Amino acid sequence: MSPAREGGEQRSANQGETSPLILFFKDKTMEYEISKIDEQTWVLSEGFVRFFLIAGKNEALLLDTGMNVGKALEAAKSLTSLPVRLMNTHADPDHIGGNKDFSEVLMHAAEEENYIQHGSGGGKNKILPVSDGEVIDLGERPMQIVWIPGHTPGSIGLLDIKRRYFFSGDTVQQGSEIYMFGPQRNITQFAASLEKIEKMSDKFDLIFACHGQLPVKPSVIPELLAGTKKVIAGEVEGQAREMFGTKIMACDVGCDVLLVGDIITYRRLTEADLDTFIQMRITQLREEGAKENFDLVPALKDYYKRHLLDGTFVSWLALDGNKIIGTSGMSFVEKPPYFGCPSGRIGLLSSMFTNPDYRRKGIAKELLHRVVEEARAYGCGAIQITASDMGVKLYTAYGFVHNGNFMQYKL
Numbered sequence: 001m002s003p004a005r006e007g008g009e010q011r012s013a014n015q016g017e018t019s020p021l022i023l024f025f026k027d028k029t030m031e032y033e034i035s036k037i038d039e040q041t042w043v044l045s046e047g048f049v050r051f052f053l054i055a056g057k058n059e060a061l062l063l064d065t066g067m068n069v070g071k072a073l074e075a076a077k078s079l080t081s082l083p084v085r086l087m088n089t090h091a092d093p094d095h096i097g098g099n100k101d102f103s104e105v106l107m108h109a110a111e112e113e114n115y116i117q118h119g120s121g122g123g124k125n126k127i128l129p130v131s132d133g134e135v136i137d138l139g140e141r142p143m144q145i146v147w148i149p150g151h152t153p154g155s156i157g158l159l160d161i162k163r164r165y166f167f168s169g170d171t172v173q174q175g176s177e178i179y180m181f182g183p184q185r186n187i188t189q190f191a192a193s194l195e196k197i198e199k200m201s202d203k204f205d206l207i208f209a210c211h212g213q214l215p216v217k218p219s220v221i222p223e224l225l226a227g228t229k230k231v232i233a234g235e236v237e238g239q240a241r242e243m244f245g246t247k248i249m250a251c252d253v254g255c256d257v258l259l260v261g262d263i264i265t266y267r268r269l270t271e272a273d274l275d276t277f278i279q280m281r282i283t284q285l286r287e288e289g290a291k292e293n294f295d296l297v298p299a300l301k302d303y304y305k306r307h308l309l310d311g312t313f314v315s316w317l318a319l320d321g322n323k324i325i326g327t328s329g330m331s332f333v334e335k336p337p338y339f340g341c342p343s344g345r346i347g348l349l350s351s352m353f354t355n356p357d358y359r360r361k362g363i364a365k366e367l368l369h370r371v372v373e374e375a376r377a378y379g380c381g382a383i384q385i386t387a388s389d390m391g392v393k394l395y396t397a398y399g400f401v402h403n404g405n406f407m408q409y410k411l
């Protein structure tokens with residue numbers, strides 16, 4: 001059944017030597033311009049945003065649902081008679097507009113918060129989590145999930161293994177403006193994800209993005225990656241702009257324009273940072289209610305100096321320019337090995353702090369992740385913390401579990 005085709009305008013466009021033939025026809029009833037990439041792959045365009053219908057022998061996958069000026073599910077059903085499942089590359093509003101017509105949605109678990117914040121596409125779909133590396137076979141058409149966080153925490157790309165296509169969501173685009181400001185965005189993760197995609201670029205010939213040019217050649221990836229690294233390093237002069245009431249910078253990197261807010265970078269604490277680090281630690285302890293009237297600075301300085309030197313204390317910092325806006329700390333201690341921790345090595349988490357102006361941007365989570373990885377590398381079998389109420393949510397989301405109450409004997 002293809003009522004959409006009747007009365008539609010048809011034209012063909014050959015987008016270059018390596019591009020497939022694309023047929024355009026405007027679907028007047030459902031407000032989409034629908035293009036065919038091949039016999040089993042369609043692009044549905046809705047102004048500046050597009051989404052994809054990918055069919056195998058047994059079922060079809062609708063990758064995103066646009067802004068929903070039209071009816072995404074109905075449009076998909078006009079193109080295939082196979083059962084249609086929904087998957088989201090991520091949950092920004094321009095990708096989930098037609099989700100409400102589905103009862104289930106495949107997405108990365110890390111995207112759930114973003115999805116809920118955007119009203120779950122106006123529906124009540126059950127989230128079926130997918131994970132990095134997982135392969136979904138549509139029937140002689142295996143599709144591999146590639147987790148590419150940064151644009152949003154649970155952004156995914158989809159590798160069409162046999163056809164050598166890569167559906168990149170908003171992560172790889174060309175000739176477009178990539179939104180990297182505001183909550184949920186993390187430009188350092190974005191750069192790491194571009195690196196990940198570049199490493200696997202021998203597996204695909206064409207990239208299909210949700211905005212900008214269609215299709216995109218893999219050669220844009222190193223260009224976008226290099227540009228992103230320059231933006232992070234502060235080497236691209238941006239144009240100030242205001243968007244949705246927020247001051248942002250538009251950074252032209254050639255292939256795209258990155259729209260960025262505060263750029264947060266991460267590095268390990270060094271001895272040169274100690275004065276600032278200690279002041280922040282004391283402010284935090286006071287905020288948590290410490291009333292004792294003596295100077296803790298010399299004792300802290302002595303501790304950090306000794307343990308930075310012998311490697312039994314490590315800290316990652318978050319910075320906005322040169323300003324430290326987030327801290328973390330992990331001390332390594334050794335107990336007689338026990339069955340739950342045969343190495344006897346335990347990481348004690350401390351100094352988790354984010355400047356209030358920078359909260360809800362995923363900074364604490366990123367810092368936590370970095371010190372947890374340090375503990376893993378040190379050979380720790382467990383990490384312990386006595387968490388403040390504010391931290392509990394973060395630690396629980398990360399996978400920490402309550403292990404009774406800590407007890408202490410004071411000497």
Ligand SMILES: [Zn+2]
Nearest residue numbers: 092094170210
């Ligand atoms: Zn988008």
